[in-house]
Amino acid sequence: MRMSTLVVTAITIILFILDQREAKAQQNVRKVRIANIEIDSAYIDAYRTALAEHANVAVQVEPGVLALQAVYDKAHPTKVTVLEVYASEQAYQMHVKSPHFLKYKNGTQKMVKSLQLVEVAPIAIEIKPNFEIGPKS
């Protein structure tokens, strides 16, 4: 075997190993996102019901959907913000193919006027143990 062939082979192997390590590290990186959604005012209640049901099902049945928190602006109830936390990019890709997501997405398409997705990274995620936000809120 020529020296140059040996070098090329060695580099190829090293790059492959580094790539695998990178891919593995990526799998463990949480995906955190904010969705800013503007709803057609004719569908405020219907949209809230659909989103609440979807978030509940997704967090319950999908191991990789860690948290979905949705709120609306009290002064502008058509403005909705969702803070989404997925275990990884892979978990997110599975989520968007799930039947409950597709049901929500198709069912609310006519209600959504605009959707802006913002990739974010956490500074602090501090939540009390057993935190629950009851119907009284």
Add this chain to the structure above:
Amino acid sequence: MRMSTLVVTAITIILFILDQREAKAQQNVRKVRIANIEIDSAYIDAYRTALAEHANVAVQVEPGVLALQAVYDKAHPTKVTVLEVYASEQAYQMHVKSPHFLKYKNGTQKMVKSLQLVEVAPIAIEIKPNFEIGPKS
């Protein structure tokens, strides 16, 4: 006692009872808010450290601070969003008088270019039990 005096007294008592009930109901209403913060780019790291410490202490020591979740926009790291959940308006008023809040507020004043506070109400708050966002995120 005249009939009119009796009626006025009865109405006063009824209004007082209704008012008490309203006040009691208000005490149990969660206060949920989004803070949109723009940071001076010279202080990105210092601000993140201060906010992370503040959120950690507040959720740990204050019974009425239920959750503080802060993220930054990956594409615009000076843009910070905080989702805040307090047990009640009263809990929030106590929070802003706490020594750790005042330390954070005074310590970061020069770092903050703008602060927009949005009163919101929950549509869905779904969080996995034992949810934790580790340092890997």
